[in-house]
Every structure is written in structure tokens, then in C-alpha cells.
Amino acid sequence: MSRAGVTPERLVRAGADLADEVGFDQVTVSALARQFDVKVPSLYAHVEGSRDLRTRIALLALDELADLGAAALAGRAGKAALSALGDVYRDYARAHPGRYAATRMRLDPATAAAGAGPRHAELLRAILRGYQLSETDQTHAVRLIGSTFHGYLSLELAGGFDHSSPDSQQSWTRIMDALDSLLRNWPAQ
Amino acid sequence: MSRAGVTPERLVRAGADLADEVGFDQVTVSALARQFDVKVPSLYAHVEGSRDLRTRIALLALDELADLGAAALAGRAGKAALSALGDVYRDYARAHPGRYAATRMRLDPATAAAGAGPRHAELLRAILRGYQLSETDQTHAVRLIGSTFHGYLSLELAGGFDHSSPDSQQSWTRIMDALDSLLRNWPAQ
DNA sequence: TCACCTTGCCTAAGGCACTTAGGTAAATGC
DNA sequence: GCATTTACCTAAGTGCCTTAGGCAAGGTGA
Numbered sequence: 001m002s003r004a005g006v007t008p009e010r011l012v013r014a015g016a017d018l019a020d021e022v023g024f025d026q027v028t029v030s031a032l033a034r035q036f037d038v039k040v041p042s043l044y045a046h047v048e049g050s051r052d053l054r055t056r057i058a059l060l061a062l063d064e065l066a067d068l069g070a071a072a073l074a075g076r077a078g079k080a081a082l083s084a085l086g087d088v089y090r091d092y093a094r095a096h097p098g099r100y101a102a103t104r105m106r107l108d109p110a111t112a113a114a115g116a117g118p119r120h121a122e123l124l125r126a127i128l129r130g131y132q133l134s135e136t137d138q139t140h141a142v143r144l145i146g147s148t149f150h151g152y153l154s155l156e157l158a159g160g161f162d163h164s165s166p167d168s169q170q171s172w173t174r175i176m177d178a179l180d181s182l183l184r185n186w187p188a189q
Numbered sequence: 190m191s192r193a194g195v196t197p198e199r200l201v202r203a204g205a206d207l208a209d210e211v212g213f214d215q216v217t218v219s220a221l222a223r224q225f226d227v228k229v230p231s232l233y234a235h236v237e238g239s240r241d242l243r244t245r246i247a248l249l250a251l252d253e254l255a256d257l258g259a260a261a262l263a264g265r266a267g268k269a270a271l272s273a274l275g276d277v278y279r280d281y282a283r284a285h286p287g288r289y290a291a292t293r294m295r296l297d298p299a300t301a302a303a304g305a306g307p308r309h310a311e312l313l314r315a316i317l318r319g320y321q322l323s324e325t326d327q328t329h330a331v332r333l334i335g336s337t338f339h340g341y342l343s344l345e346l347a348g349g350f351d352h353s354s355p356d357s358q359q360s361w362t363r364i365m366d367a368l369d370s371l372l373r374n375w376p377a378q
Numbered sequence: 379t380c381a382c383c384t385t386g387c388c389t390a391a392g393g394c395a396c397t398t399a400g401g402t403a404a405a406t407g408c
Numbered sequence: 409g410c411a412t413t414t415a416c417c418t419a420a421g422t423g424c425c426t427t428a429g430g431c432a433a434g435g436t437g438a
Contacts, residue, residue, distance in 0.1 A: 136355060154339065171328065187367060
């Protein structure tokens with residue numbers, strides 16, 4: 001029998017694509033085995049199992065997203081940087097809903113720390129250098145912006161804004177305005 | 190054989206409790222059958238299946254949460270109202286992580302509209318009456334605050350703020366300050 | 379009171395996913 | 409050319425979801 005050429009990388013890539021098509025939680029070892037025209041147990045030579053596979057997809061997505069974010073921030077500051085990063089997240093979430101859902105997976109702390117998670121926090125901190133915030137307030141602001149981005153995209157992907165006006169794009173733009181305004185007028189303790 | 194006294198209500202209640210203990214996606218028809226000391230297929234007389242069960246848990250949680258929110262808003266306005274509602278969500282999410290996760294489940298539009306979902310939007314709108322915003326900006330603000338609440342709680346529950354300082358409570362308080370400030374100084378178009 | 383019907387629970391059975399153990403054949407390296 | 413590694417296989421056990429069909433307990437009407 002000829003070899004199918006399965007590698008961890010191809011598996012993870014195919015898993016990520018599958019997630020984008022049918023949803024992250026429909027990504028299954030079995031589905032991938034079918035796709036590679038291979039029996040299910042064969043995949044256990046390449047990934048440790050279902051959870052490992054998902055974890056790797058999450059790490060891939062986090063990495064891709066951090067790369068895009070870093071590229072978008074180059075040469076931008078202040079509101080332009082904020083909007084650019086927001087749009088990177090939003091465009092990514094809409095173009096790759098499965099990968100984006102993967103980034104929301106709960107990773108164990110060691111794995112998370114070894115992946116691109118910290119880079120994301122770093123990107124947000126970089127944006128905040130354009131605003132005048134104390135060290136502590138920077139942390140609060142990172143958490144606020146991260147929460148708002150993630151919350152908005154999660155609600156938008158869930159269809160929460162689908163059947164009401166104004167459309168989601170308008171709210172998104174105004175929310176960027178609002179966050180910028182908030183950062184420029186950050187309330188004193 | 191004696192009857193176990195299974196009803197849809199008890200099932201859903203037990204399912205919600207189980208979700209809080211072991212996580213919403215560990216809630217399974219099988220686990221509930223074990224808990225009621227009944228064979229799995231017996232439950233199909235009471236709920237239509239796994240998805241139906243989860244949906245009902247989600248609706249229960251949304252309902253409980255809307256009740257708590259409405260109670261917290263009574264007699265409060267402005268920042269007090271904003272903080273009170275935020276705390277209701279946050280306390281609920283921390284006390285009932287499984288139920289809270291259930292509220293994030295994607296429901297089909299008809300079910301969502303029939304449940305307590307709209308009441309939640311109404312609660313946010315009620316808060317915004319204490320601030321001077323145009324009709325359209327109210328919608329944007331509802332989406333912003335909803336996103337921030339949901340995003341923050343989701344990150345917090347995922348342990349995202351666990352091993353860093355300042356602690357999550359401080360950020361939460363400051364974020365309430367920031368949102369209040371933002372609503373009082375909402376940027377013009 | 380008794381026959382009847384509804385209803386709550388059962389067994390049987392099929393499907394799909396995950397995982398481990400152990401075998402075989404293809405590729406690789408000496 | 410032979411040994412080793414590697415990629416894939418079959419077999420087998422577990423768990424969950426779901427449908428179909430049966431039986432008996434509890435309430436209902438004559």
C-alpha cells in the first residue's frame with residue numbers, strides 16, 4: 001500500500017481548514033482520516049489524539065493572527081494602530097471562523113505561554129504606547145480592549161447583530177472611535 | 190419497577206447544575222441518565238435529544254440572568270446601574286460557569302427571540318437612558334457594553350487573568366469606571 | 379371493580395467518535 | 409542486501425446519541 005504522506009503539519013493545516021468550513025468543534029480525527037484517505041488509528045502516529053490536534057490548530061491560528069497583527073501595526077500609532085489591529089482580528093474571524101474559534105480554546109498555562117498568546121498582549125501594549133496611561137492603567141486597558149474585541153467578534157460570529165440595524169460594520173467603526181476616545185480621556189483614579 | 194420521577198424541568202435543572210460542576214460541554218444525556226438512575230433512552234420521553242437539552246439549559250440560564258439583572262437595575266441609574274448589571278453578570282458567571290457558558294450557545298433565531306435574549310438587550314438599553322445618547326448611538330453602545338462584558342467574563346473564566354497583576358477585580362472596577370466615563374463623553378460622529 | 383389507555387421506563391440495536399495494542403510493508407540507512 | 413525505522417493497517421474496547429418497539433404501573437371511565 002502506498003503512503004498517504006500525512007505529517008503533523010498537514011494534519012493541522014487540514015484541520016484548520018476543516019474548522020473554517022464546518023466549525024471548530026466538528027473537527028474530528030475521524031473526519032481528517034477520511035480526508036487523507038487513511039484509517040483513523042494511523043493518525044495517532046502524528047498527533048497524540050483529538051485534544052492534541054485541536055491544541056495545535058489553536059496554536060497555528062494564534063500564530064497566524066499574531067503575525068497579521070504585527071504586520072498591521074508596523075508604521076501605525078494611536079487610533080490608526082487601534083483600528084488596524086481591530087480590523088485584523090475582525091477580518092480574520094470572519095474569513096476564518098473555525099481558526100478564530102480555535103483561538104478561544106482553553107489551553108493549559110504552559111502551552112499558552114509557549115504559543116503566540118503573549119505576543120497578542122504585546123501587540124495591545126504596543127498600541128497603548130501611543131496613549132498616555134500609567135503602567136497599571138495600561139494593563140487595565142489591555143484587558144478592556146482585548147475583552148471588547150473578543151466579545152464583539154464572538155457575538156458577531158454568533159449572528160447576534162444579524163437582524164438588527166444599524167449594521168455591524170457601523171457599530172464596529174463607532175466602537176473603534178469610542179475606544180480611541182476613551183483611551184485619550186482615560187478617567188483618573 | 191418504580192418510577193424515577195423524571196420531568197423535563199428536573200432534567201434541565203440537573204443539567205444546569207452538572208454544567209456548573211463539570212462544564213457545559215460535558216453535559217450529556219448519558220450523564221443525566223446515570224444521575225437519575227435511569228437508562229439513557231428513557232430520557233427521550235422528556236427531551237428531544239442532546240441538543241434540545243442544551244438549548245433548554247441555555248434558556249434557563251438566560252432567564253435566571255435576566256431576572257437577576259432586572260432586580261439589580263431597580264432603583265438604580267447611571268454608573269450605579271452599569272456597575273450593578275456588570276456585577277450581576279460577573280457574579281453569575283463565576284458562581285455558575287456552566288450556566289454562563291450555556292448562555293453563549295448559538296441558538297436558532299426563533300428560539301433566541303422567544304427566550305430571554307431580548308430582555309438582556311432591554312436591560313442594557315435601560316441603563317443607557319441615564320446617559321445622553323442618540324437612538325443610533327444607543328445601539329452602538331449596547332453592542333459595545335455587551336461585547337465588553339461578555340468578552341471580559343469569557344477571558345476571565347478561561348483563566349486569562351489568573352497569573353498576572355493587578356488582579357482581575359481591580360481591572361473590572363476600572364473598566365466600569367472607564368465605560369461610565371466613555372458613555373458620559375461619547376464621541377460625536 | 380374491571381377493562382382501558384396513557385405514560386414512564388425498559389431492552390435491543392445501529393451509528394459514529396476516540397483510543398490502545400499489536401502486526402505488516404514500505405522507505406531509509408549502513 | 410539486510411536491518412531498522414516509519415507509516416499504515418486490523419482488531420478490539422469504550423462512550424455517547426438515537427430510534428424502534430415492548431411491558432407494566434397508574435390513572436380514567438363504565
